[in-house]
Amino acid sequence: MIEISLIAVPLLFAALAWVWPRERTRSWLLPAAGGLHAAGSGWLLAHPSAPAPGAWLGFDPLARAVLPMISLLFFVGSLYAVAYLKVRQERPNRIFVFALLILLGFLSLAIQAQHLGLLWVAAEAATLMTVPLVHFNGTARAFEASWKYLLVGGTGIALSLLGSFCLGYASLNAGGNGDLTFHALAGQFVNLSSDAARYSHPWVVAAWVLLLTGYGTKMGLAPMHTWKPDVYGEAPGLVGALLAGGTTTMAFVAVLRVKQVIDAAGGAEMTQRTLLAIGLFSMLVAALFLLGTPDFKRMLAYSSVEHMGILAVGASLGGLGIWAALFHVWTNSLTKGALFLSAGNIRRAAGTANEKEVSGMAWSAPLSARLFVTGLFAITACPPFGPFFSELMVVRTAFASGSLFTAAAFLACLLIAFFGLTRLVFAVVDGRPHVATRANASRFRETAGVILPPLAFLGFSVWIGLATPPVLSGAWTAVENMFMP
Amino acid sequence: MTNALNLFIGLAMGLNLLALASSRLPSVIRAAALQGMVLGILPLLLQHEFDWMVSLVAVGTIAVKGFVIPHLLRRALRAANIDREVKPLIAFVPSLLLGAGATIGAVSLSGVLPLRPEQAGSLLVPGSFATVIAGFLMLVGRTKAISQVCGYLILENGIYLFGLLLINSTPLLVETGILLDLTVAVFVIGIIMDRIQKEFDSLDSSKLTTLHE
Numbered sequence: 001m002i003e004i005s006l007i008a009v010p011l012l013f014a015a016l017a018w019v020w021p022r023e024r025t026r027s028w029l030l031p032a033a034g035g036l037h038a039a040g041s042g043w044l045l046a047h048p049s050a051p052a053p054g055a056w057l058g059f060d061p062l063a064r065a066v067l068p069m070i071s072l073l074f075f076v077g078s079l080y081a082v083a084y085l086k087v088r089q090e091r092p093n094r095i096f097v098f099a100l101l102i103l104l105g106f107l108s109l110a111i112q113a114q115h116l117g118l119l120w121v122a123a124e125a126a127t128l129m130t131v132p133l134v135h136f137n138g139t140a141r142a143f144e145a146s147w148k149y150l151l152v153g154g155t156g157i158a159l160s161l162l163g164s165f166c167l168g169y170a171s172l173n174a175g176g177n178g179d180l181t182f183h184a185l186a187g188q189f190v191n192l193s194s195d196a197a198r199y200s201h202p203w204v205v206a207a208w209v210l211l212l213t214g215y216g217t218k219m220g221l222a223p224m225h226t227w228k229p230d231v232y233g234e235a236p237g238l239v240g241a242l243l244a245g246g247t248t249t250m251a252f253v254a255v256l257r258v259k260q261v262i263d264a265a266g267g268a269e270m271t272q273r274t275l276l277a278i279g280l281f282s283m284l285v286a287a288l289f290l291l292g293t294p295d296f297k298r299m300l301a302y303s304s305v306e307h308m309g310i311l312a313v314g315a316s317l318g319g320l321g322i323w324a325a326l327f328h329v330w331t332n333s334l335t336k337g338a339l340f341l342s343a344g345n346i347r348r349a350a351g352t353a354n355e356k357e358v359s360g361m362a363w364s365a366p367l368s369a370r371l372f373v374t375g376l377f378a379i380t381a382c383p384p385f386g387p388f389f390s391e392l393m394v395v396r397t398a399f400a401s402g403s404l405f406t407a408a409a410f411l412a413c414l415l416i417a418f419f420g421l422t423r424l425v426f427a428v429v430d431g432r433p434h435v436a437t438r439a440n441a442s443r444f445r446e447t448a449g450v451i452l453p454p455l456a457f458l459g460f461s462v463w464i465g466l467a468t469p470p471v472l473s474g475a476w477t478a479v480e481n482m483f484m485p
Numbered sequence: 486m487t488n489a490l491n492l493f494i495g496l497a498m499g500l501n502l503l504a505l506a507s508s509r510l511p512s513v514i515r516a517a518a519l520q521g522m523v524l525g526i527l528p529l530l531l532q533h534e535f536d537w538m539v540s541l542v543a544v545g546t547i548a549v550k551g552f553v554i555p556h557l558l559r560r561a562l563r564a565a566n567i568d569r570e571v572k573p574l575i576a577f578v579p580s581l582l583l584g585a586g587a588t589i590g591a592v593s594l595s596g597v598l599p600l601r602p603e604q605a606g607s608l609l610v611p612g613s614f615a616t617v618i619a620g621f622l623m624l625v626g627r628t629k630a631i632s633q634v635c636g637y638l639i640l641e642n643g644i645y646l647f648g649l650l651l652i653n654s655t656p657l658l659v660e661t662g663i664l665l666d667l668t669v670a671v672f673v674i675g676i677i678m679d680r681i682q683k684e685f686d687s688l689d690s691s692k693l694t695t696l697h698e
Contacts, residue, residue, distance in 0.1 A: 128670055143681050144693040150674055151633060155624060158640050165647045173601060178654030199599045230696040
């Protein structure tokens with residue numbers, strides 16, 4: 001019942017937001033829905049129950065391992081949203097609030113979906129709901145970003161549909177009865193006769209290629225990451241935080257669910273190799289682009305591409321690697337929350353996000369600049385922040401499994417990314433403010449509403465890294481066991 | 486049964502080439518719409534006995550792909566006051582040749598992917614792959630937003646064609662969800678096109694070049 005309410009409550013609040021008559025108070029619906037959602041998923045985290053096999057929807061170990069993070073991200077983000085929409089009163093917020101709530105509902109649906117088709121429908125709907133969020137600012141640049149997001153994201157989601165069909169057909173060829181729940185799919189490929197295997201295997205390979213490309217586009221793995229810099233650069237900071245922590249996590253869950261089926265169908269070696277290759281490639285591409293990008297919001301997009309690569313590498317290592325990847329989902333998303341929200345503040349204080357026009361933000365927006373710099377050290381894996389511990393876990397797993405090349409390439413990419421990130425962050429924070437940005441900065445106020453949420457994210461990042469609550473590590477171990485043959 | 490099916494799929498494959506070769510936007514829209522309607526009829530051919538759910542989906546598909554979406558696109562066309570794709574990134578003859586090559590490639594590729602006995606000899610798989618590639622070519626090779634949307638529709642048509650392989654075994658709820666998503670997608674695309682038109686005074690996506698490294 002609570003499982004369903006995680007989907008229904010945001011959707012009901014979305015309907016309420018649509019009919020809500022007052023612009024000024026509408027934004028309070030966000031923390032109200034976010035609070036209920038967080039309470040629900042927190043309760044389910046503490047009281048796990050196995051979903052019925054064959055159910056289309058359920059709070060299974062994988063949902064339990066990530067959905068509470070999205071709740072937390074949304075709830076803290078929604079408190080920021082109230083303050084943000086208050087300073088952006090010139091923009092009508094009905095569609096914005098509505099789309100945010102629908103997004104939360106569909107993310108909850110996609111992550112709890114136990115059915116290949118239902119997962120696709122929810123993922124597609126969540127993608128579409130992001131579009132109005134991206135062009136909230138209504139500028140020409142925002143429309144350009146929305147258009148590119150629609151085309152690239154739409155193609156990606158179309159390919160994942162084609163992949164879902166291939167997987168469905170593979171299961172028919174393997175003697176399946178058309179039941180497309182993940183549980184049934186994984187079971188259908190066990191103990192195949194050589195004839196059935198011959199008929200189904202090519203389809204399994206095709207399905208994996210298409211599904212990894214499709215959901216990988218959504219995750220933002222290179223080379224399908226091209227929408228990310230444009231969208232993160234133009235969307236409000238809050239939307240960037242929800243995309244980088246929520247939508248990408250949903251896509252990662254989709255990849256893991258598909259991987260589980262493909263592994264059962266005898267493709268374990270293939271999924272490992274492709275995930276490792278695409279993961280390291282994403283990290284490398286992101287690190288190289290980080291050295292050159294002049295825009296600090298686009299910088300966060302490349303950082304996100306890098307961290308999606310880390311997730312793919314973790315998942316490719318299997319076993320403890322999956323545990324580490326889920327750990328990293330939490331630490332990366334919460335740290336990114338702090339970075340996006342503080343970057344949004346700096347962007348508002350400066351009026352632009354380009355390094356050529358922005359400097360001396362330590363003067364114009366002192367608290368946000370401090371948060372931004374702290375967030376920088378957190379995301380580049382400096383202790384005591386969470387990403388340090390989760391990335392350490394990935395490297396240790398790589399060493400333990402004897403993949404020295406993986407570990408070395410991983411660390412090299414992290415180092416390059418560190419140079420790129422620090423270069424740009426200090427260019428923005430240090431120095432004297434540009435004359436052109438001063439008028440903007442004098443109108444900017446660092447109220448508690450825009451400072452405390454990113455601070456809270458940093459606090460969570462430290463907490464989850466230093467003292468991982470046993471209930472969380474237990475949830476991740478449950479997923480790790482799901483992937484054990 | 487397979488003959489009638491293959492006839493319709495062949496027709497859809499021909500419409501791919503027509504859409505790729507055509508520079509006039511109304512005929513591209515017409516090709517995509519006609520293709521959607523042809524594909525909408527296919528589920529009726531594939532079922533052995535009358536099933537009202539399948540028929541409902543078929544009628545829904547024909548209505549949405551054949552009438553609703555083309556109507557939206559024609560309205561956008563009138564608002565933008567354009568008629569032709571002037572400077573495509575991939576010119577018409579090369580894209581036609583690529584499309585034809587993709588059709589041949591799809592037919593030979595589908596030899597590698599084994600079909601179930603009851604579907605052996607049908608063109609569903611090659612037709613689907615050829616249509617997906619044709620749609621993709623239009624998506625990347627054209628600069629007018631409306632051509633790109635038509636490319637997206639053709640891409641979706643190809644996937645729909647593939648979905649017919651599964652129509653007897655999967656619940657139609659999924660297919661209905663897909664149709665709904667597609668409608669909403671085009672609706673959202675339409676709104677964005679409208680805004681781009683107002684903002685840039687054109688529907689030429691090659692003008693969208695501010696965002697880059």
